[in-house]
Amino acid sequence: MRRKITLKQIARELDVSISTVSKALKNSKEISADTIQKVQAFAKLYNYRPNNIALSLKNRKTNTIGIIIPEIVHHFFSKVIRGVELVANNRGYNVIIGLSNESFSKEVINMEMLANGSIDGFILSMSKETLLQQDYHHYNETMNQGMPIVMFDRVVSEIKCDKVIVDDFNGAKNAVEKLISNDCKHIALITTKDYVSVGKLRTQGYLEALQENKITPEAELILKMDDTLDYEVHLEKLEGEIEQLFKAHDYIDAVFAVNELYALSAMKVARKMGLNVPNDIQVIGFTDGVLSKHSTPSLTTVSQHAQLMGERAADLLIDKIETEFNEEEEQFQTIVINTELVERDSTK
């Protein structure tokens, strides 16, 4: 149960100086072949590994990136993490996670915990509460201290940093166009309130698709859910509202939903009302989730390529970390990930 061995201990044991040990381990030609051999043998025997913390302090670089997300029990976010971790590991970085749980204060606390030297940069997606309060001071303070930030998915134009987003607008537009080309005339939209940037963009894509096809959008076919509620409550309320929508407008022949749960709920309500999916009503969701694939019928979705987003975000961040900071010439990029329509059985 001995502690990890250090240079100092090797030095004492072998009766040389710390510097000699350090150099010998690096095969420095300042050191004689004899000494090198001796030191390396000893180090191997005791399984010497340089202490990361000491290295971090010396180099002022931790080789660790922090990722802050609203929730981890969520396919989208866990896929993003997987992407981040993949790239990070390949490039010699560790990943440390913080969960904001959709709360502004937890987001701030988490960022402060990590910003004090623990990491070299952030990858994050904003919590709903932050989005709602529109208080971005913590991001700017962090960046002012030289800590780079890459935001993904839930972004906001007020913050100047690198971003990775999905093409929500065109993803939605393509999905709706698909429904239109499948002869749907009355396409309902189930979306979130507008403060969620992605919901807003998807709504715009929906509208654009309709207009380009000379279909007049009907306000009554658009259901805007308040998703700040508790999950369970939310679900029941959701189904009730969808049912009302369907009953009040029985000519609805398709639904486009901005997330998985909304789409599934729509299918569930339809089934309950005796409607056949996709014959009576077609459904498309916007998600990378696993439910879509295993639902009955399986759900046609707009895939967001979550893992790819994570990979790109990690590359962007690490590039920024490793590039020499060229003064005021700071340029931020926004990478847009294309969506992909995955056709399954909920559309014709």
Add this chain to the structure above:
Amino acid sequence: MRRKITLKQIARELDVSISTVSKALKNSKEISADTIQKVQAFAKLYNYRPNNIALSLKNRKTNTIGIIIPEIVHHFFSKVIRGVELVANNRGYNVIIGLSNESFSKEVINMEMLANGSIDGFILSMSKETLLQQDYHHYNETMNQGMPIVMFDRVVSEIKCDKVIVDDFNGAKNAVEKLISNDCKHIALITTKDYVSVGKLRTQGYLEALQENKITPEAELILKMDDTLDYEVHLEKLEGEIEQLFKAHDYIDAVFAVNELYALSAMKVARKMGLNVPNDIQVIGFTDGVLSKHSTPSLTTVSQHAQLMGERAADLLIDKIETEFNEEEEQFQTIVINTELVERDSTK
């Protein structure tokens, strides 16, 4: 774009020594009220925060725990992480993740990356490959260097460390008993090959329940899947085998599956064959997953309380980290989490 401010800079700016600044910030009574006021005002103005890395080095303590899991895009594991993160944060720790991707070598590499000073202890679940190879040297080496380990879910008795497991045996037994009390006489089992410890235990629970109820287990009703295959391939093969099973033994009136996907596949095949769930055949799965709740019919499951497992594991680890090491009197505990049968529509 200034760097984070340090004690040294404050000291220089205020023309006092570094120690004075450090003490002043801690309200040491060695320092005059004047100086304290001056220093604290300055520190606040420049938003001084002690550098974590320097603290870690000095204290030989990082206040960070490492968690290594086989896969993150998985409800069970992400829930565990959530539990770990919750407790860790409350107790002032960060969480750093490593994904083994079910590979032995990635597990080893990840552990080595973190063991060199980056963290104070590990929480981990073994990869399938490690389980298969039965090579545990990296765990023992890590523990020999004074780094505590808590294992969860997939554990193995050969390794002496703290563990958090779910009561797989009784969870399975209760589920099968439920089926029996629902008048099922011919209960099939879909499980994994025995090298996965949890699969083995669940199989034993199944057998025990049958025997206690004077039902003779039929070897032919037990399907042991090789789950080392690729996901997609696996799924198709799985469905094929289940279909064969059902066709060869049309008297099967219930299925107990050791995970979510197996249970869902069973329901899917049943539906395809025109069997009604739960009237013709009842199904129970062993999972904390999200699919169960949203499948049609919704699936009765044995819940594993994944988040609770994470919380317990984190508490166990942090307790160990923070307790003074009392020599050779090291005691390891194993916490057993009780399962819970969540009844839904796939059983009567």
Add this chain to the structure above:
DNA sequence: TTTTAACACGCAAACGTTTTCGTGACTTTT
């Protein structure tokens, strides 16, 4: 007025590295 005590602060070591520079002991050159 001398001794003692309190006060307010600075020095230096330590955590574990890396790296620059210096230096003593040889060896080679002239």
Add this chain to the structure above:
DNA sequence: AAAAGTCACGAAAACGTTTGCGTGTTAAAA
């Protein structure tokens, strides 16, 4: 034999903290 050069190594600083101890100054006690 003196000058120059090579070799092999060590000392020390630096990264940013914390903290025990030493010390100079002033105020109180004798």
